[in-house]
Amino acid sequence: MVVIFVVSCMENRRTSTDVYLMHLAIADLFFALTLPFSAADIHAGHWMFGTFMCKLISGLQEATFYCCVFLLACISVDRYLAIVKATQFLAQKRHLVGIVCALVWVCAFLLSLPIIVNQSMDSWRMGLRILHHTLGFFLPLAVMMFCYGFTMCTLCHTRNSQKQKAMRVILSVVLAFIVCWLPFNILELIDTLMDSIDVALYVTQAMAFAHCAINPILYAFIGKKFRNQLLMSLFKKGLLGRNTMSKYRVGSVNSTGNVKV
Secondary structure, rough: OOHHOOOOOOOOOOHHHHHHHHHHHHHHHHHHHHHHHHHHHHHHHHOOOOOHHHHHHHHHHHHHHHHHHHHHHHHHHHHHHEEEHHHHOOOOHHHHHHHHHHHHHHHHHHHHHEEEEEEEEOHHHHHHHHHHHHHHHHHHHHHHHHHHHHHHHHHHHHHHHOOHHHHHHHHHHHHHHOOOOOOHHHHHHHHHOOOHHHHHHHHHHHHHHHHHHHHHHHHHHHHHHHHHHHHHHHOOOOOHHHHHHHOOOOOOOOOOOOOOO
């Protein structure tokens, strides 16, 4: 919610990356809202909230998962175009960024429909999991690796420290995604073929679900510009005194007010 608050306070000063990060935070928030139900399910050993809630929670988890990974891929493409191709086309065409985000949410919802429509899905289990791993992890991961690989090569040949700092939070977010979701995806893929790794699957699922809480921490502790913008937003809302803001503020917020991550 902190990320959503900070970016929303920017009003007309948001960059394309800011918009993607705000939608990513919204998806993480929706995913986090489903976690108490998953925890209760694991603790009780069975689902106790009825068929409707089962479909709703499972569908919401699936949709927000797809949304997160697609948005991370969009951010990698955005940074690739801005740094490697030296173009701000999408940043200048803000309505296109909004369209891309809308398409991401629509695609994520459509990909979650099989789980919502048919929760048992025994006959579809293999196909849905392959689809989940392919479109929801390995393909977006390949896009991120390609884009960030070329981006890092470009940054290694430039002395633009501002761009290098701007990549720090985003790369940390991607790394957090890989660390949190890769073990679960690997074991779930194995579980598709084997049914004897329940404990390991629960552990890696907990790691994967923890991902929704890691992104805001990365923004707050690694992105200096984000911290400055947060303090400025709290100050403007009257929630923070001038002395306190001056004490904890790092660096300075530039005239555009954008969050440099």
